[in-house]
Amino acid sequence: MTPFERRTRRVQSRLDDDDRLALSPGRSLYYLSGVDADPSDRLTLLLVPGEGDPTFVVPALEADGIRAATWVADVRPWRDGTGPDRVLDPLFGSLSPSRVFLADRMWATVSLDLRERLPEARFDLASEVLTPLRRRKDDRELDALRAAAEAADATMRDVRALGADAVGRTEADLASFVAERLESHGGTGVAFETIVAAGANGADPHHASGDRVIGAGDPVVLDFGTRVDGYVSDQTRTVVFDGDPPAAFADVHSVVREAGVAAVEAVEPGAVTGAVDRAARSVIESAGYGERFVHRTGHGVGLDVHEAPDVVAGGEVTLEPGMVFSVEPGIYLPDRFGVRIEDLVVVTEDGCERLNRTDRGWRC
Template sequence: MTSDLYPVARLAAAQEATRRAGIDALLLTPGPDLRYITGYEALPLERLTCLVVPAAGDAFLMVPRLELPAAEHSPASRLGVEFVAWEETDDPFAHVAKRLGGGVARVALADRMWAMTSLRFRDALPGAEQVLASSVLREMRMRKSPAEVAALREAGAAIDAVHAQVPGFLRPGRTEREVGRDIADAIIAAGHATVDFVIVASGPNGASPHHDLSDRVIQAGEPVVVDIGGQMPSGYCSDSTRVYCVGEPPADFAAYYEVLRQAQEAACAAVRPGVTCESIDAAARRVIEEAGYGELFIHRTGHGIGLETHEDPYIVAGNAEPLAPGFAFSVEPGIYRSGAHGARIEDIVVCGEDGGERVNVRPRELVVV
């Protein structure tokens, strides 16, 4: 599984992309960029761990001496790169600069690199322009391999298994926080390595797309938005939203929920290679606007997903990038009535050769508990 998800050849591809971009070195510290290239889920510490990929020459991994055993037992050991262990009194940034030599004009830094680390690299390489690693890795990371798609399917099935349990957690008199604790336990039990987020938004809290959890008591007749996700042991993420109602829903809510369901269906049906990201957003937005709820759809339709819950591509107006096979992203239109309630339906969709594949298959109709 590891060799398929994190193939050794990916390092050479990243080095070639670095060279084509006119960048002298790619510097990857702990985070999704480093894991994408090496498979190594390194601890983010104040001590520098950094994969250095020069445009020409051999890559090497700077690693604190105390982290060397972990690095050697990680998938990075398959790459054949030199592990350079540094001691507590060493300056690893100066060592990187010395190894790269003079004439370094541009370096690409991991997008999630800490500011204190990027500033240390700025001091060690004072003549080098700093750009984002996504300028090198974006195209690679957006086009998921068959192994990555399989990992997203596994993540989708795991979070679907959690949504199947949610009706048993919801009843009048329970708080959002109590329900959220049950869901978090279920996310781990379903096979995730970590819980990334649990949103349980009841009644008026449903009108806040990023509501978290509160001590609000769930009432009879209230809709509840449940948006949940986590990271699997593979490193790949899940993310899915369904809406439940504790008893019969308000009539106005039921009316716009059906509009929302049709909008989400239209956007998913529009997915195919060559269609632009913004056109998927437009497909959902058109249905909602024609029904008179346009001003209540207050966010983009989706975001890419993989080793991060939010990554390229973004399904939003103004993004004219065409979809390609392997692109994976959420389709999650929402309608939000401030002070009353709200709703969102979210699936992860993978663009295939002929259309889109939803990795989430739970029913999208309103679930009345």
């Protein structure tokens, strides 16, 4: 049994016999089938029953590639000249599901068509059955996440090695350097748009790398990641490449670093996500910067850059071995600078393992 089939059978154990899971292209479809497809105007749909084998409905021109990529044996192609109705009509004509769980990010055109075909069914989100499974990673997933984290670590070491040579580069130029090094260290592309935020731009947590030139003494927030076998890395460091940083920067950096340590120490099976957030936030609040910590402490990471569980104030998700999430406290001072330090951690049987191990200091 492949890992993909094993996951599908686990999902089915959470469904009633007359339930159906309907997935369009996306990370959840890959999670169960092994098919990495992008949404398009041509319908691709995976139907998973509560009992029995799943069915793929796919464009004919992609059928051979999908058959080669998946363990699912029942692949039903449709042709452009006739459209998918000739496949869907007999398939849905034999269905009378009580509930249909739709992919959370399914195109509205597809979900509305399914609602018209199954007017008596109750419709819910696929995350209701998938999230409890996806947030606990198996050994294969953890291996991929570790490899992606190592590619990010190696890239950060390359970035630090630039030292004073980074001064005079633009943010966008350094972001391109990061992308090239991620690929060279075994990653596949960037997992999200790389953030290089110099000086006052660092006070924007989601700054888009632009044409600002990095100067001596500028704090630079670097947030980046890559993919390995579909799984992502996500690491942030805040550094100064050369010169003296602004007043208070070293103290703020120390507070953020201490908050990250406190949060990681709070990670263990049985703890709740809110306690991890509280551990980081209390350090920052005690230092007088509570209002400048403007986001959650972390988010789950896997096939998606942001997935369950959220490590957020008041979070009530109980931590279990195999959960992977970011720990990324930050302080953002408008018109001055920002500091964020982010590592990924995996919950273990007796605590946690950091997946990122590079220097967290600010001096290059």
